[in-house]
Amino acid sequence: MKPLAKAAAVVLLLAALTGCGSAGTGVPASGKNDDGGTLTVFAAASLRSTFIELAERFEAKHPGVDVRFSFAGSSDLVSQISQGAPADVFAAADTATMTRLQDAQLTESAPVAFATNTLAIAVPPGNPAEVQSYSDLARPGLKLVACAAQVPCGAAAKKIATETGMALAPVSEENSVTDVLGKVISGEADAGLVYATDIRTAGEKVEGIDFPESAGAVNSYPIAAVKGTPNKAAADAFIALATGAQGRQVLADAGFGQP
Amino acid sequence: MTFSVEAKIRDRDFDVQLAVAPGETVAVMGPNGAGKSSLLGVIAGLLKPDSGSAESNGRTLFRLDGGTHRWEPPHRRGTVLLAQEPLLFPHLSALENAAFAPRSAGVPAAKAREVAGQWLAAVDMADLAGRKPGELSGGQAQRVAVARALAADPDLLLLDEPLAALDITSAPLLRRLLKKVLAGRRAIIVTHDVLDALMLADRVVILDAGRIVEAGPVREVLGQPRSRFAAGLSGVNFVTGTLTTSGVRAPDGFEFHGHQDLAAATETGADGVAVFPPSAVSVFLEPAHGSPRNSFPVTVAHLEPHGDQIRVRAAGGHQLAADVTPQATAELGLVPGMRVYFVVKAGAVSVYPA
């Protein structure tokens, strides 16, 4: 009995270790037919509220299909799919990351743009630094926080700076809009450059200021089915919902623009 | 100028007063837990009593009485502690250890090393001055510790069983060394060994349960012990009771006849002690009669070798012992648990007031 228990413990440990390699994130990709099983959607973090609403409508129309989400940075999601994470649908916050998935030959269908997003200025409630326009962001002494050029929101900010010829000097270049918003909400920063939809999501905690120069860098959101999905029909149906009239309405309500 | 200390520690039921004359060495002895180390700790400034005071050469070391509250830290007392273990600073060489006190007193490094070298020479450790404590034997390390303590030129040297941790060969060597360096130096030495008291101290103080129970010149205390502990040190039988016309009556009713050492007539009924050596005690199977003898029944508790004799220890409150020859032991067939009679001549029993 005792040696057996010892052996079992060792085997369990080894199994747990080696199992990590093959089981991936542990989301079962079980469903075989289009009207049953699980549909796993990997989506950019900024799509959280809209996609959850879309999923409710989708499940109402397709009873038996259970939609599951993984929301994260687009770049992270591409890396996870490349490493074998079981995704059926991927929705990115910019075309560049989707291109990375295409280059890896991991898309089942051609990506379709379903929404756009533009930058806006987020300021703490009351706007203590009295920011009114894009040019105000270049004011000396103003603590501006933006995204780093390596991530989509930073790339957009950089594009606007180039087009307007007005270079900005942020005190911090963050990895994500969440980090930018965090610094604006806590009052550490006087202003932050984030997406219009992020300001909508943040609610009362920040104030948003639109600026016309943002038209120079419109971010396009593409969606595609992932190569090898066992739920091709369900995946296509979900993409159709997101790109259709219903999807546009939900997205527009959240502040997204038309593609 | 004398040194004096009085201190009370309520938690430990400690209440001691002690004075040490210049150049005097006092041995402090007593059972474990009697408060010997507490006494040194209080003097050195490592243990704060509830009340009391201490003065050294007219300087107040501490005064803790109601209103006044003075407490000099250890480094301003001029009392150096030498412990059972050498406690040499392991990262410093023997020379640097010996130079520690002068350096701490602000003596320039070169001068401090010179002083340290002289003290190392005085303890015959000059050859090993460059060694680290880890490279010294226990006896060598303790000698360096002595040099380090003396280099501080203390007003009062406190020695806490300095020989207890040494092996049988290095202890006599260090004892001789201590005798040399303690001569004419004021010191208090805590020890378990009567030999230390005899060789090193002018006076012995017996501490028991936080009180001084006996004090006096070493020879006197050992010769006429008034406490069971002191009697144990000199290896004599010791009975306390009340004085009678011819001896001492123990609380259990037994009367020990003896002779009064002191000519001064003492009132009967006062507290007294009867003292006699185990060698004066004979063992019989029957009560012995005839004058003037003491004969009392005892139960043999155990037998142990004692020199070329066998020491017979009796059970019971008086903790009496008798020394008999191995031959007599065999003839009497002595074994633990046996009922026998201890017999001692009155002339061998010293009786004096407690």
Add this chain to the structure above:
Amino acid sequence: MSAIRAARNAGYTGIPRWVLAVAVVAAALIVLPLVAIIARVDWPRFLPLVTSPESLDALGLSLRTSTASTFLCLVLGVPLALVLARSQFRGQRLLRALVLLPLVLPPVVGGLALLYTFGRQGLLGSTLSVLGIQIAFSTAAVVIAQTFVALPFLVVSLEGALRTAGSRYEAVAATLGARPWTVLRRVTLPLVLPGLASGAVLSFARSLGEFGATLTFAGSLQGVTRTLPLEIYLQREADPDAAVALSLVLLLVAVTVVAIAYRSPQRGAA
């Protein structure tokens, strides 16, 4: 593998065989990911990637801030460890527990806590800004964040060393006439030097790896607040190869520091 051979050569080890097996699994759990990251390095591009201005700025900043925070840990941590190890006061146990908190606190929580302390609207921030000191988004913020997470390592290892050393040497030194400062300088600190050194090394290593609190509290700007871990995190978004290359650099720096410190811990008495 050599560990197994050494154990066999030594004859009897007293370790049940299954324990050995689990130990191998445990070691593999730590070693394998390191091997994996080395295997993923894009060697032809390695040198250009790690010598780019961004990478060099991040590495330089990491080394500077970690050195500064280790120094700060020593200056602040030694007195704290002494007080915890050598004195007795009410609330001491509570204080010790609180000091250890950054060890178990998620770094982001630490960053938020620092933000609400030193930030513009924080407890001390408004006072500091009156004095003209702005900490947020500065290199000083990085050093504070690193010190916050690294200080417990120094305090814990030093307090342990102090307790092991005991206070008997200090008592002897005091009776020999050494003032408290002399005792500390010439006896206490030399005695606990190995513990102090390993504590400092752990603090440096922890500072080098600090990420969450820095990101939350200090921000991320090249050459100012973007340390090596933040640079790796950022590069991962754009160029995973660069992130892998920089991870290896961070790994090498950490290994070097630890190796140097553990090789000669007894050296250099104060």
